[in-house]
Amino acid sequence: MSTLILYIGSKNLSSWSLRPWLFLRHHAIRFDEVLIPLDRADTRARILEHSPSGKVPLLQHGSTRVWDSLAICEYLAETFALPGAWPSDPAARAYARSVACEMHAGFAALRQALPFDATRDPEPVPLSAAVQADIERIRALWREARTRYGQDGPWLFGRFGIADAMYAPVALRMIAYAVPLDGPEQDYAAAMAAHPAVEKWIEAAAMEVPVPEPAPMPVPGPSSVPDITEDDFTDDEDTVVAVDSDIEAPPPATEPSVDDVAGFEIEPTPELTSAKPKAADQEQERRSKIRSFILPPD
Numbered sequence: 001m002s003t004l005i006l007y008i009g010s011k012n013l014s015s016w017s018l019r020p021w022l023f024l025r026h027h028a029i030r031f032d033e034v035l036i037p038l039d040r041a042d043t044r045a046r047i048l049e050h051s052p053s054g055k056v057p058l059l060q061h062g063s064t065r066v067w068d069s070l071a072i073c074e075y076l077a078e079t080f081a082l083p084g085a086w087p088s089d090p091a092a093r094a095y096a097r098s099v100a101c102e103m104h105a106g107f108a109a110l111r112q113a114l115p116f117d118a119t120r121d122p123e124p125v126p127l128s129a130a131v132q133a134d135i136e137r138i139r140a141l142w143r144e145a146r147t148r149y150g151q152d153g154p155w156l157f158g159r160f161g162i163a164d165a166m167y168a169p170v171a172l173r174m175i176a177y178a179v180p181l182d183g184p185e186q187d188y189a190a191a192m193a194a195h196p197a198v199e200k201w202i203e204a205a206a207m208e209v210p211v212p213e214p215a216p217m218p219v220p221g222p223s224s225v226p227d228i229t230e231d232d233f234t235d236d237e238d239t240v241v242a243v244d245s246d247i248e249a250p251p252p253a254t255e256p257s258v259d260d261v262a263g264f265e266i267e268p269t270p271e272l273t274s275a276k277p278k279a280a281d282q283e284q285e286r287r288s289k290i291r292s293f294i295l296p297p298d
Contacts, residue, residue: 002061002062004030004032005031005033005034005061006021006024006031006032006034006060006072007047007050007059007060008036008056009035009036009037009038009056010038010039010205010208011035011118011205012208012209013038013039013115013118014038014056014116015116015173016055016169018118018169018201019057019069019072020057020072020076020165021057021197022168022201023162023165025200026165026195026197029076029080034050050065051065051067057069059075061075061079069165070100070104070166073085073166083159084158084159084160087149087157087159089149092148092149092157095144095145095148095149096145096157097163099163102141103170106134107134107137107170109128109130109131109134110134110135110170110173113128113131114131114177116169118172118201118202118205118206119206120177121176122176122177124177125177138170138174139185142185143184143185145163146184146187147184154187155188155191164192167192168192168195171188171189171192171193172202174189175189175193
């Protein structure tokens with residue numbers, strides 16, 4: 001069989017890429033991954049080399065190209081006869097397709113106000129009425145799916161399926177923005193955050209995130225060194241003062257420029273002066289915050 005190639009965007013930014021990637025990893029389907037960073041000047045040109053829509057994700061399977069995350073998951077389910085992709089019960093299957101399509105086409109207020117950030121520390125933000133309405137709707141969908149159809153496992157319909165792939169980034173958003181959850185919704189978000197493939201995705205996303213470096217020590221210029229005369233010392237002081245008049249003050253700092261690419265802007269951040277990955281201790285602290293948020297107290 002031909003090799004599967006999945007073209008995805010940056011793991012810290014691309015929620016749509018996570019969906020088919022997670023579906024593939026959950027079902028242990030071998031595939032090659034091609035990641036196209038979303039914050040580069042050539043991002044759109046690189047995507048267009050593979051995806052006529054100019055968007056990711058895109059799946060290449062021999063001569064077949066499939067774009068759109070839901071279409072990719074459907075194609076994989078049919079090609080590999082994946083069990084549980086949709087529930088076997090007709091009523092449950094209809095509900096699963098409905099909630100998956102609602103996620104695919106809806107919740108614009110939530111997606112705009114709470115952008116996907118796989119490595120964000122859980123912190124709440126003010127929520128508009130429209131965002132709150134989206135959240136309440138999602139909680140209701142999760143609650144009903146888990147209560148009516150989820151008795152056979154931790155996922156919306158018991159077994160991990162396409163509906164779960166669609167809502168994986170939403171669960172991570174709920175955690176990242178400390179959206180209050182309880183009961184079945186909290187259990188579902190906790191299960192998603194603990195999925196081994198989701199943890200791998202977040203680890204890789206953390207490698208994309210630059211961390212601030214300490215500010216450099218200021219270098220004094222000639223004007224910053226005071227004049228010293230004999231009167232400044234007593235006879236019993238054995239003091240040597242060296243003044244290097246060749247040292248120049250450093251040039252003023254400039255903000256790094258960030259290109260407006262792929263249809264969105266990333267605000268320049270002056271304090272981010274290196275492309276080093278997120279430090280391991282910071283990632284450990286973030287995970288501790290996530291655990292304290294999604295797990296009920298002892």
